Amino acid sequence: MSDKLFNVIGGAQNYAWGKHGASSAVAQFAHNNDPSFPIDESKPYAELWMGTHPSVPTYKAVVSTTETGVVTKTKGETLRSIITAKPEENLGSKVIAKFGAKDEIPFLFKVLSIEKVLSIQAHPDKSLGAQLRKADPAHYPDANHKPEMAIAVTDFEAFCGFKPLKQIDHLLQTIPEFRELIGEQIVKEFHDEVQPEKKDDENNKKLLQKVFGKLMRTPEDQIASYAEKLVARTKSQPELFGDVLADLIQRLNVQFPNDIGLFCGCLMLNHCNLKKGEAIFLQARDPHAYISGDIMECMAASDNVIRAGFTPKFKDVEVLVNCLTYSYNDVEQQKLQAAKFSRGSGAANFALYDPPIDEFSVLQISFDGVSELLVMKAQL
Ligand SMILES: NNC(=O)[C@@H](O)[C@H](O)[C@H](O)COP(=O)(O)O
Numbered sequence: 001m002s003d004k005l006f007n008v009i010g011g012a013q014n015y016a017w018g019k020h021g022a023s024s025a026v027a028q029f030a031h032n033n034d035p036s037f038p039i040d041e042s043k044p045y046a047e048l049w050m051g052t053h054p055s056v057p058t059y060k061a062v063v064s065t066t067e068t069g070v071v072t073k074t075k076g077e078t079l080r081s082i083i084t085a086k087p088e089e090n091l092g093s094k095v096i097a098k099f100g101a102k103d104e105i106p107f108l109f110k111v112l113s114i115e116k117v118l119s120i121q122a123h124p125d126k127s128l129g130a131q132l133r134k135a136d137p138a139h140y141p142d143a144n145h146k147p148e149m150a151i152a153v154t155d156f157e158a159f160c161g162f163k164p165l166k167q168i169d170h171l172l173q174t175i176p177e178f179r180e181l182i183g184e185q186i187v188k189e190f191h192d193e194v195q196p197e198k199k200d201d202e203n204n205k206k207l208l209q210k211v212f213g214k215l216m217r218t219p220e221d222q223i224a225s226y227a228e229k230l231v232a233r234t235k236s237q238p239e240l241f242g243d244v245l246a247d248l249i250q251r252l253n254v255q256f257p258n259d260i261g262l263f264c265g266c267l268m269l270n271h272c273n274l275k276k277g278e279a280i281f282l283q284a285r286d287p288h289a290y291i292s293g294d295i296m297e298c299m300a301a302s303d304n305v306i307r308a309g310f311t312p313k314f315k316d317v318e319v320l321v322n323c324l325t326y327s328y329n330d331v332e333q334q335k336l337q338a339a340k341f342s343r344g345s346g347a348a349n350f351a352l353y354d355p356p357i358d359e360f361s362v363l364q365i366s367f368d369g370v371s372e373l374l375v376m377k378a379q380l
């Protein structure tokens with residue numbers, strides 16, 4: 001086998017929101033790849049990283065077979081050191097010229113297995129990534145942007161992007177707790193001035209930022225008391241929300257009681273459901289939060305996350321409120337359709353997930369359920 005095609009051993013992240021033990025796709029994939037990977041039923045296995053990001057090294061697997069024919073794998077050198085040793089050979093001059101690095105691949109590839117909702121978050125673009133890294137290196141581990149794509153491996157749900165403005169206006173008009181938190185003046189301004197039919201309109205985005213900013217700057221104790229009333233209303237007047245939204249608020253309230261995410265996520269962001277094989281693409285500065293399911297995720301090589309709700313981790317509310325795109329769209333527009341792969345042939349089925357960025361595309365190769373491979377390449 002070519003020395004350029006080799007098996008790697010990725011690294012797992014045990015974030016609290018991950019599925020536990022062997023129910024986690026992360027634990028299954030890691031153990032299937034490396035039988036010495038221990039699975040502890042009491043532990044969450046949230047992410048499996050494969051890439052050259054220094055936060056979680058990936059290793060070349062050293063495969064050996066014992067006299068009795070048992071295949072064992074041990075960690076060899078890191079993928080980062082292999083690339084650094086021969087950058088031209090391993091990355092190619094075009095990738096080096098395009099992305100400027102000689103010690104890393106331009107993307108990071110992950111498996112995520114989600115039991116509890118992830119943080120309401122966004123990721124910086126390149127200029128903000130560099131600023132955050134310089135200003136706050138403790139919370140921002142690199143200077144890169146982090147556009148990302150999620151491909152559903154099982155049924156998957158997520159918040160992605162702001163709801164259509166008409167839906168937000170309707171919720172502001174009909175849900176007292178939401179209306180009172182935002183305040184009559186902004187609610188009226190939004191209702192009178194917003195023009196939902198206008199796509200990508202600057203004034204619409206300013207009005208949306210006013211609503212979101214007012215909400216996100218509300219003191220936590222005030223949020224908690226309003227959230228308690230909101231959850232009670234989903235039970236006393238579910239018709240105001242619709243069954244799906246009422247259920248979602250109740251379900252996430254169990255995970256993060258009286259959290260601001262019940263307002264900024266459930267009432268302002270699109271609730272997106274993906275079937276296996278469907279995908280969403282999140283530009284830098286798009287608000288999102290993954291809710292449940294197993295996915296393959298590919299992103300630019302970064303771990304910069306700007307959080308503001310549904311999380312015990314560091315929240316950077318002002319940075320988030322000031323950086324978002326405030327684009328708004330319906331759920332279907334958020335999905336990324338797989339394209340035909342013209343160079344594919346033979347018995348396999350090919351699906352190309354090709355987002356509008358340079359760092360990666362993802363090619364899914366499946367052999368009628370026998371096995372599926374996901375291959376990435378930097379677009380040049
Ligand atoms: N949208 N998904 C991602 O960005 C993942 O790659 C991140 O690693 C997770 O969002 C991190 O989530 P927490 O900050 O632990 O809530």
Ligand SMILES: [Zn+2]
Binds near residue numbers: 121122123148288
């Ligand atoms: Zn994200």
